[in-house]
Structures are given as structure tokens and as C-alpha cells.
Amino acid sequence: MTISLETPCVIIDTDILARNIQTMADRVGQHNTVKLRPHAKTHKLPSVAQLQIDAGAVGITVAKVSEAEVMAAHGIGNIFIAYPLVTVSKIERAIRLSEKIELIVAVDSLAGALLIEQTAARLGHTVQVRLEIDTGLRRTGVLYEQAPALAAEIARLPHLRLTGIYTFRGALLDGKPTLDVAAAGWEEGQLMADLADRLRTAGIAIEDVSVGSTPTALYAAAVPGVTEVRPGTYVYQDRMQAQLGVCELEDCAGSVLVTVVSRPSADLAIVDGGSKTFATDVQPGTNPLHLRGFGHIHGLDDAFLTRLSEEHGMLELGPLAQAANLQVGDQLRIIPNHICSTVNLHNQVVMQRGDTFERLPVLARGMLE
Amino acid sequence: MTISLETPCVIIDTDILARNIQTMADRVGQHNTVKLRPHAKTHKLPSVAQLQIDAGAVGITVAKVSEAEVMAAHGIGNIFIAYPLVTVSKIERAIRLSEKIELIVAVDSLAGALLIEQTAARLGHTVQVRLEIDTGLRRTGVLYEQAPALAAEIARLPHLRLTGIYTFRGALLDGKPTLDVAAAGWEEGQLMADLADRLRTAGIAIEDVSVGSTPTALYAAAVPGVTEVRPGTYVYQDRMQAQLGVCELEDCAGSVLVTVVSRPSADLAIVDGGSKTFATDVQPGTNPLHLRGFGHIHGLDDAFLTRLSEEHGMLELGPLAQAANLQVGDQLRIIPNHICSTVNLHNQVVMQRGDTFERLPVLARGMLE
Structure with a gap:
């Protein structure tokens, strides 16, 4: 499904958001x-x-x-x-x-x-x-x-x-x-x-x-x-928390929607999100998380966002991801390693309620102290 | 000297900026x-x-x-x-x-x-x-x-x-x-x-x-x-370019002004800039640059910004920096490893002309494509 949003953008699933908020409130409330x-x-x-x-x-x-x-x-x-x-x-x-x-x-x-x-x-x-x-x-x-x-x-x-x-x-x-x-x-x-x-x-x-x-x-x-x-972080959750065992990837309310802009070779897809879109403060390969790449690629388990330049994300494709035959123009959803610093890169997030999408300015970001 | 600006903020020295612009134009013009x-x-x-x-x-x-x-x-x-x-x-x-x-x-x-x-x-x-x-x-x-x-x-x-x-x-x-x-x-x-x-x-x-x-x-x-x-990058230059031999640290027009907010021990000062203030895409210790820390600390040659959390920068102080006797409230100027992605974190930069400072919104940052 192609979502009619300009990419890259952060999408927040409001159902998961509501569940995360309620779950934490209930558990602390015990x-x-x-x-x-x-x-x-x-x-x-x-x-x-x-x-x-x-x-x-x-x-x-x-x-x-x-x-x-x-x-x-x-x-x-x-x-x-x-x-x-x-x-x-x-x-x-x-x-x-x-x-x-x-x-x-x-x-x-x-x-x-x-x-x-x-x-x-x-x-x-x-x-x-x-x-x-x-x-x-x-x-x-x-x-x-x-x-x-x-x-x-x-x-x-x-x-x-x-x-x-x-x-x-x-x-x-x-x-x-x-x-x-x-x-x-x-x-x-x-x-x-x-x-x-x-x-x-x-x-x-x-x-x-x-x-x-x-x-x-x-x-x-x-x-x-x-x-x-x-x-x-619990409010959105992220790949780092999933790796810590605090949540499942399905509990991640925040993801980044990107578009494949280039397919230079069978094992490589380039997406339109780099280090100005995905935070780089939680680096791949570092202890104790050993995350591979800068995010989890939804639906492509052996694709890894291994390199970022400012506006380019280099997606290494394993055999399964290569079989998916990604085309230029295809959209992907990527759960970032660290959602807090990723949201901080964006002026807006998009709130998804089912099939409707609403842009929301991230009012308290970019503030001088 | 304490500058009456709220920190953290990016300061651009307009004299250095003008020189960098002219130098590149002259050299390409040859x-x-x-x-x-x-x-x-x-x-x-x-x-x-x-x-x-x-x-x-x-x-x-x-x-x-x-x-x-x-x-x-x-x-x-x-x-x-x-x-x-x-x-x-x-x-x-x-x-x-x-x-x-x-x-x-x-x-x-x-x-x-x-x-x-x-x-x-x-x-x-x-x-x-x-x-x-x-x-x-x-x-x-x-x-x-x-x-x-x-x-x-x-x-x-x-x-x-x-x-x-x-x-x-x-x-x-x-x-x-x-x-x-x-x-x-x-x-x-x-x-x-x-x-x-x-x-x-x-x-x-x-x-x-x-x-x-x-x-x-x-x-x-x-x-x-x-x-x-x-x-x-030449327009502002940065620590990465200085390490590459492309410029001197004195050619860096952009720096981040931070305040020391805590002095928990003699060898440690905490400043109010972390990974939401300093870009982390150019990591310390990576080949071929081997940069130590996330920025060059102006005037403190053996102080190193070795760790960042989102809003905290951990400054390890060597003997010389310890002798400088940093106090809570002191300001420091730090040249970031990578100025492009650092500026991208900030809604505004401050243009410095001698002793005058003017805030300028970074109009084209945070854009959806």
C-alpha cells in the first residue's frame, strides 16, 4: 500500500500509542x-x-x-x-x-x-x-x-x-x-x-x-x-527497547516512512532517509544491544539500514529482501533504533488513526533551553 | 566572557563565514x-x-x-x-x-x-x-x-x-x-x-x-x-574537515555555546548539550579521522566530549582542563565534529558580528522532502 504522504516522515500509530500509555499507567498503578x-x-x-x-x-x-x-x-x-x-x-x-x-x-x-x-x-x-x-x-x-x-x-x-x-x-x-x-x-x-x-x-x-x-x-x-x-520512551517504544526485552516490535507506535529512491544493485536499495531523518545516537553493533543497522525494516527481516549519509539510507538486502523485488518509488516503514532523538529531527509527526493521517507540529522540539 | 544567550545554541562567526565563502570562490575561480x-x-x-x-x-x-x-x-x-x-x-x-x-x-x-x-x-x-x-x-x-x-x-x-x-x-x-x-x-x-x-x-x-x-x-x-x-561544509567548516587537513580549527565559523551545569568530580564537567544538540553521525574513534569525542572544546585542549545522552554532554577533563577550574555556570564553545547535521538539530542559529548577536531561523531545516 502506498500512503499519500511526502517522505520521509515519522508516523505515530495512535492505537498503539493509546495502548502503550494505558499499559504503563495500569502497571504503575498496581x-x-x-x-x-x-x-x-x-x-x-x-x-x-x-x-x-x-x-x-x-x-x-x-x-x-x-x-x-x-x-x-x-x-x-x-x-x-x-x-x-x-x-x-x-x-x-x-x-x-x-x-x-x-x-x-x-x-x-x-x-x-x-x-x-x-x-x-x-x-x-x-x-x-x-x-x-x-x-x-x-x-x-x-x-x-x-x-x-x-x-x-x-x-x-x-x-x-x-x-x-x-x-x-x-x-x-x-x-x-x-x-x-x-x-x-x-x-x-x-x-x-x-x-x-x-x-x-x-x-x-x-x-x-x-x-x-x-x-x-x-x-x-x-x-x-x-x-x-x-x-x-514507552509512549512510542522503539527498536532499542524491543532489543532490551521491554516491548515487542509490535508495540512500537513510531516508525519512519521512507521511499526507495534508487536500486543501484540487487543487494542494495537507497531510501530517502539518512542521518537527518534517523537518529544516530544509538549506533549499530554497540554493547549490549548489538543492533544491526539503524532501524528495523517492517516486513523485510533480512534488510539492514547499515549506512547513512545525511539524506540517504543504504539498505543492504539479504536473499529474502532481494526476493521482494523492491522498486524505485516503493515505500517502507522503518522502526528507528531510538525514537526520542529521531522525533527530535522532525518538525512534524503524522498521527495515524486507521486510514486517516494528521500532521502535528512537534511543538516543544528544537527549543533553546 | 559570558555571552548573554540562552544555551545551548549554535553561533556562526560572520567574519569567518565571509572569509570561507570568499576563499572557496577565489580558489574555484582560478x-x-x-x-x-x-x-x-x-x-x-x-x-x-x-x-x-x-x-x-x-x-x-x-x-x-x-x-x-x-x-x-x-x-x-x-x-x-x-x-x-x-x-x-x-x-x-x-x-x-x-x-x-x-x-x-x-x-x-x-x-x-x-x-x-x-x-x-x-x-x-x-x-x-x-x-x-x-x-x-x-x-x-x-x-x-x-x-x-x-x-x-x-x-x-x-x-x-x-x-x-x-x-x-x-x-x-x-x-x-x-x-x-x-x-x-x-x-x-x-x-x-x-x-x-x-x-x-x-x-x-x-x-x-x-x-x-x-x-x-x-x-x-x-x-x-x-x-x-x-x-x-566549507561555508562553516568543522572539526572533521580540520582533521582531514582541509582547514584549520580557526576556520570553523560554527560552534555550539554550552553551559557547564554540573561538576560532579574533578575529572568531569557536564554541559547542557547532548545528542539533541551535537550530531552523532560522525562518531569518535572511527577511521580514518580518529576524532576523540564529539567536538573540539575551545581553549581546553585536553577536555573531551566523550559521552552524550540526549541533553547532557559529558566532558572528560585532563590535567590542563582540570587546572582551568571550570565552575557551574561557565560557558564553553565547542566546534562539532560535523556542522551540517549539527545545524540540522537547531531551529535557529545565532549570527555573531563582533559583539552583536542576531538569531536567525534555519528556514530550510526540518523540511519534508
Whole structure:
């Protein structure tokens, strides 16, 4: 079937989308004390955030003040900016936004906390903050062992209200990527619940213990003491999550529609999507996923998107795919390795409802922070 | 110096930009019979395309009909869409555009040529086309040995005017990436000039022999018989080109301004740009470039952007960089490995003229084809 859409474009199957949203909400809901606060980084769409909230999410997570501003302007009323704000202009914008919606911001250093304190004091506000903890990924987050001392200092600042701790770790064990997402999730939750207890013992009233990624959220949610999970990718799912065993390829709501533009030889088809269409941050062949190529080709199990230039995708065809006799002009649907960074390349996605297709601008993408 | 811009953002130094444009125009201009038709994929900005034309370029090259439409709407009057058009809707759009500007389209298969022929006949137009040749990159382009037969068939189609051949090969020798860009460019030009001669002998009036990338353009331009070069990256330059010896890091007009958001340990700084800010299509450590990390950190020679997550860049600090004592809130300028795909991630770039900064929307990015 040829779809009358210009290619390349990202198509989101709204039935699968609805199912993914409901499934995660139901599963998190089995743990009575755990809230779901999805990360909107995957879709960057207020309308999808609203679907998540309608299904039971307490609010959403974003990475940027600008994303929070767009989401709030479109009716999302409860947002956690899970990223340290360290410049006055962004802190001011966040405080202004907190006059309109429930807003929580992140902090992971005394320098950052003091800047928020000074700005909040000047504007006559109190800011709800969560302390980010590094549980092994080595990116932002105060080192685990240094967290109690920093939390104590932050708790003393009069214009900050330290109500929680959070971490992001993903599918990681012993500092290395892992396929054992159950163990990873359990350990992540355990580390954070333990830390929250230590902070409470020290007199700091930690309410929120927020953890979890798409692969680890449900395992971390089962840990007593965890109060919130923040999966993002689950909303669309992708080939990486399928490889991790978190979903099946049939659960992937997002795919890229491309057109075969050239058939230079029997074993090669060129499609009109390259590295400006498919994200390249999850590379083929890397541990522990060992993905072959940059996406899964729907219906052609031995075709592999092995090379990309900016606007060209080189599809190596095995015997079965060669037998399919692809023609110039044929369309293919490809599930990308990483849907979050793939959507981020596109100004629009196409929402598919059965046989109808609706273009939707990805409102919160391409934002300066 | 702290620049009062929200980060992350791409900054283009307009002095370096002007110098890069002039240098390429001058060098290509030394070959009297060779025209310059820059690929606009790097900047995707009509205003920069106009600067290239003002400096002597005959027109520009793009990859998509939509990009051509945006460029034409902003005054660019001579465009080559160097990409096979294989769907009726795009061919129609191209033909409509050719009523307003000088337009050349690409073809690399009989199927594509016949579709253009039928569409052009229906609309009562004649379309100027160039045949794409595969000179070793194995992406689009008819195989070199099959080109004469296909060219003969295309030349017989009454609504197509086959005026040229073109190829893209980049820094490639014997099918592999190479640092010997002089040999690569010479061979590329030679292959195409030879083929043009064979086609002319066969009675096909080939006027344009269009070749070249930023690394190979000037070497290919020196080959007798080459009539046009299409470099793209040179306009901004980047770390990859510097590593290839094509330019110095000082010639890079484009950089990404980021802010240090976290200093979790002495050997690590986290900046607010990840894989949604820096392109990941030119990976660290890959042959023949052996680049360390995803960008060159201005002023910190032993700091390396070794890991990216979506919104985090992990900067490993060597002894010298550690001595610089980076603070949370400090800004850094980073020259990305690949500027074309990095610019493509951003809705806007910031044009720097001395101490003044002007935001410019990247008008032709994010286009559906």
C-alpha cells in the first residue's frame, strides 16, 4: 500500500500509542503509592502529554524551561524540570512559570542551589526543588555519598523547599549498560529508597523518591520507598527497547516512512532517509544491544539500514529482501533504533488513526533551553 | 566572557563565514571553466546562499524539493536538486518551481526518468536533468559502467533535457574513507571527465560535469573536463574537515555555546548539550579521522566530549582542563565534529558580528522532502 504522504516522515500509530500509555499507567498503578510522571522528551507534544495525564499520570517531566513553557501554554499544569538550572535567566523563567502551574525544578550543586535561592528571594518566591543523585551513570547528579551533606545545606535555604530526590540511570549495572533491566531497576530503586531514609533520619523531609526509565521503571516501582517513576520512551517504544526485552516490535507506535529512491544493485536499495531523518545516537553493533543497522525494516527481516549519509539510507538486502523485488518509488516503514532523538529531527509527526493521517507540529522540539 | 544567550545554541562567526565563502570562490575561480554551486545542506539559510552567489557561485545545490521551494521563495534563482525525484507529487512541485527559477533535477534510474517524462509531458514542460553516477560511494547513482546505456535511454525522452552528469564521493579512495583527499579528488574528477567524453562520443551533449565535496572540490576542479564543484561544509567548516587537513580549527565559523551545569568530580564537567544538540553521525574513534569525542572544546585542549545522552554532554577533563577550574555556570564553545547535521538539530542559529548577536531561523531545516 502506498500512503499519500511526502517522505520521509515519522508516523505515530495512535492505537498503539493509546495502548502503550494505558499499559504503563495500569502497571504503575498496581503499586498504590507510586505515581507516574512520564518524561515528555520522547514526544514533545502537549496533546500526548495530556493523554498521559488523562490515563493517570500526575504530571510530566521535561528537560528544559522552554519545553515546560510550551507544555504549560497548552494546558499541562504539573511539570518537573529534571535538569539543573544554573543561569539566572532560566531560573527567573521557571519562577514566573511556577506562578501559573505546579512546577518542580532540579538542583545538583550548592552553586546552583544558591543561585535559585538568590533569584527566588529577589522575586519573593519559594521554589520547590528535588536533588538529583548520581546512581552510577556519571552525568549530572551529586555523587551518592555526598548527597546527605548537600541535601542538608539545601534544606537550610529559606526560599527553597526540598521535597524530593531523583535519579536517572537507565539500563545500567555496575556502571555498564546491561540487558538485565530487572536487576538494574531494583538496584536503582533500592539505592534511592535507602538514601531517602538516611535523609529523613537526618531531619530532611523527603516526600518524593523519583526514579526510573522505560526499561527499569516497573522494577524500580516495586521497591518499597520509591514514590514516582519517570519513563519516557514507552509512549512510542522503539527498536532499542524491543532489543532490551521491554516491548515487542509490535508495540512500537513510531516508525519512519521512507521511499526507495534508487536500486543501484540487487543487494542494495537507497531510501530517502539518512542521518537527518534517523537518529544516530544509538549506533549499530554497540554493547549490549548489538543492533544491526539503524532501524528495523517492517516486513523485510533480512534488510539492514547499515549506512547513512545525511539524506540517504543504504539498505543492504539479504536473499529474502532481494526476493521482494523492491522498486524505485516503493515505500517502507522503518522502526528507528531510538525514537526520542529521531522525533527530535522532525518538525512534524503524522498521527495515524486507521486510514486517516494528521500532521502535528512537534511543538516543544528544537527549543533553546 | 559570558555571552548573554540562552544555551545551548549554535553561533556562526560572520567574519569567518565571509572569509570561507570568499576563499572557496577565489580558489574555484582560478579554474576559468569551473563553476561553483555550493550545497546548501550545511546552512539551510537563504541569506547565506545569497552570500555565496554574491561571491561568484552560479547557484546552489539542495537535496529536497521543499528546500528548493524555501530557497526560491527567498530569492535564490538557480538551484540544482541533487537527489533523484521518484514520486509524482515531488516531480510536479519541481516542475512548478521551474516556472519561476532555473532548476535542474537529478535522475539515476530509468524508472525515475520515465516518471519525470510522463509528468513533464502531462504538464507541457521540458525538464533539465543531470544523471547521477556512482563513483564508489555505493549510495544513489547509476553504476559507472551502466551509465552510458542509461544516459542513451534518457537522452531519447522528449520532455527531458539531459545536460549533465554529477557524482558525490567525498574523501573516498578504493571504496574506503581516506585522508588523501588530493588523490581522492583527482580520481573523482578524472572518472567523471572520462565518462563525459564517452557520452559525448556516443552523441549525448553533456555540458555539465559536476563533482566535488569540501575535501575534494579543489583537487577535482583541477581536472580538465570538470565544469562544476558542489562543496557544502566549507561555508562553516568543522572539526572533521580540520582533521582531514582541509582547514584549520580557526576556520570553523560554527560552534555550539554550552553551559557547564554540573561538576560532579574533578575529572568531569557536564554541559547542557547532548545528542539533541551535537550530531552523532560522525562518531569518535572511527577511521580514518580518529576524532576523540564529539567536538573540539575551545581553549581546553585536553577536555573531551566523550559521552552524550540526549541533553547532557559529558566532558572528560585532563590535567590542563582540570587546572582551568571550570565552575557551574561557565560557558564553553565547542566546534562539532560535523556542522551540517549539527545545524540540522537547531531551529535557529545565532549570527555573531563582533559583539552583536542576531538569531536567525534555519528556514530550510526540518523540511519534508
